Structure formats: structure tokens, C-alpha cells
Amino acid sequence: MKIALCYWGCIRGFKYDFVRQSHENFVINHLRSLGHTVDIFVETYDKDYDDSVESLNPKHLNILSSDEYDLKLKPDIERYVMPNYFRDDAKINLFKCLVSRKNLSLLVDDSYDVCYTIDIGQEVTRHMDSPESIDKNKLYIADQSHNQGCMNRLVAGCVDSTIKFGGWFDYLTTGPVKYSSNHHQDSRGSGVNLHPEVGMKIYLESVNERPIEDGNFLKCYVKRVRSDGTILDD
Numbered sequence: 724m725k726i727a728l729c730y731w732g733c734i735r736g737f738k739y740d741f742v743r744q745s746h747e748n749f750v751i752n753h754l755r756s757l758g759h760t761v762d763i764f765v766e767t768y769d770k771d772y773d774d775s776v777e778s779l780n781p782k783h784l785n786i787l788s789s790d791e792y793d794l795k796l797k798p799d800i801e802r803y804v805m806p807n808y809f810r811d812d813a814k815i816n817l818f819k820c821l822v823s824r825k826n827l828s829l830l831v832d833d834s835y836d837v838c839y840t841i842d843i844g845q846e847v848t849r850h851m852d853s854p855e856s857i858d859k860n861k862l863y864i865a866d867q868s869h870n871q872g873c874m875n876r877l878v879a880g881c882v883d884s885t886i887k888f889g890g891w892f893d894y895l896t897t898g899p900v901k902y903s904s905n906h907h908q909d910s911r912g913s914g915v916n917l918h919p920e921v922g923m924k925i926y927l928e929s930v931n932e933r934p935i936e937d938g939n940f941l942k943c944y945v946k947r948v949r950s951d952g953t954i955l956d957d
Contacts, residue, residue: 724836724854726754729885730765730776731823733816736844736948737773745847749943750839751779753850764830766823767843776843783830787823803895806918817919821892828889831882838885842876845945846954852879852941862888862932866940875920877945878934887930894926 728750736742754761763781772786805814824840831838837854841847857863859881865874878888927933934940946954 724759725834726759726761726854727831727835727838727882727885728754728761728763729824729827729831729838729840730763730767730781730843731827731840732767732820732842732844733770734765734767734773734776734843735770736846737775739948742844742846742948743775743778746779746843749847749849750841750851754854757853759854762835764827765843766826766830768819768823770819785826787819787826800896803922818892818895821895825889825892828886831885833882835882838880838882840878840885840888841945842947844948845876846948848944848946849942851943854879857881858939861937861939862927862934863939863941864934865943865945867944875923876947877941877943879941884932887927887932890930891923891926894929895922 751761763779764783765776765781766785768787800818837857857879862884863879865877867874948954
């Protein structure tokens with residue numbers, strides 16, 4: 724099968740050898756050892772950029788500049804209000820990630836059988852699921868607890884599902900929901916102040932993608948790695 728491995732977000736985690744090696748051992752080399760063709764796509768930004776990602780020989784590597792983000796984000800970013808327990812810079816960091824994921828979704832064409840979309844700042848702790856187990860009509864997420872059961876750091880599906888996943892950026896900036904305050908049950912009305920990944924769950928439901936409710940889980944696990952090397956098991 725022809726596989727697109729789509730890396731998004733800040734790649735600072737690759738400055739730690741164990742992070743990069745986990746991707747090589749459990750994802751890239753593993754999938755290739757099963758006889759699949761793996762093309763690597765990387766959309767990142769210049770904050771904490773680590774050129775070790777180039778050792779993966781990506782088919783596509785784009786490092787977005789701050790100016791590009793300003794152009795994309797200024798008109799609509801105020802529609803989304805982060806929960807008050809987030810730091811002030813959390814919103815801009817979220818939207819940077821969403822821009823990189825949106826750009827990736829536009830790069831992958833119909834020649835690919837399965838797409839894995841993964842936050843490059845994660846340590847991978849288990850072998851990636853075989854693409855032959857991926858139903859092309861479904862979207863899959865890692866089977867691990869994270870933000871009310873919604874894990875967006877590792878997602879798998881066909882090209883169409885990948886495009887929908889990237890479309891969350893459009894939903895937050897131009898869609899019907901404006902996040903502001905109150906409770907989850909009001910999210911389709913006046914809007915709610917939700918954790919971003921819970922917001923993603925609402926968006927996926929709106930485009931008929933329900934990885935949580937349908938039990939579409941990947942066995943592969945990832946752990947978030949902070950800039951200081953601290954590992955978070957979420």
C-alpha cells in the first residue's frame with residue numbers, strides 16, 4: 724500500500740534522539756518492513772526548528788514563517804476563545820498547529836491508500852497499526868485517554884478523512900460555532916468555552932466523522948514531549 728505520513732506542529736521534540744528514533748523504529752521502518760511505500764510530509768514552523776527532521780528524507784518539507792501565520796490568522800482568530808486555564812500564547816500556538824495540518828491535508832492526493840497524521844513532537848511507544856486494518860470509510864485516533872477521550876495527536880484514515888481532519892481550521896475561523904462560555908450542551912447554539920480537542924470532536928461530528936463513538940481506535944500510543952524533555956503520558 725502507498726502510505727502518506729503527515730507530520731505537523733512544532734518539531735522541537737526531535738532534538739532528543741529517543742523521540743526521533745521512536746518514529747523511525749515504530750512508524751517509518753516498521754511500515755516499510757511490512758512492504759508498504761511510505762512518503763513523509765512535514766509542515767512545521769520556525770519556532771524551535773530542529774533540522775534533524777531532514778534525516779527522514781521527507782518528500783515534502785515546509786517551514787512556515789511567522790508572516791504566513793499572521794496573514795492566515797489575524798482576520799478570524801478572535802472567533803475562538805480559549806478556556807481561562809490556558810496561557811495567553813496557547814491560542815496562537817493552537818492555530819499554528821491547525822494551519823500546518825490544513826496545509827498537509829491539501830498536499831496528499833488520491834494516489835495514497837492510507838494517511839497517518841501525527842504530531843511530530845511525540846514519542847511513539849508502540850508499532851503503528853498496519854494500514855490494511857484501516858477502513859477507508861472511517862477516521863481513527865489513538866486509543867488513549869486525553870481531553871475527554873479525544874486524541875488528535877495521532878489520526879489515521881483515507882485521503883478524504885484527512886482532508887476533513889485538516890478542515891477543523893476552517894470550522895473554527897469561518898464555521899457556525901463561536902466558542903465563548905457556558906457548557907458543552909450549548910455548543911451548537913451560542914457557543915462554549917471548550918478545550919480545543921473537545922472542540923475538534925464537535926467539528927468531526929458535524930462532518931459525520933465519529934471516531935470516538937464508533938470505537939475506531941489505533942493501538943499505537945504516543946507521549947507528548949515538552950521542550951525540556953519532560954514526557955507526559957496523555
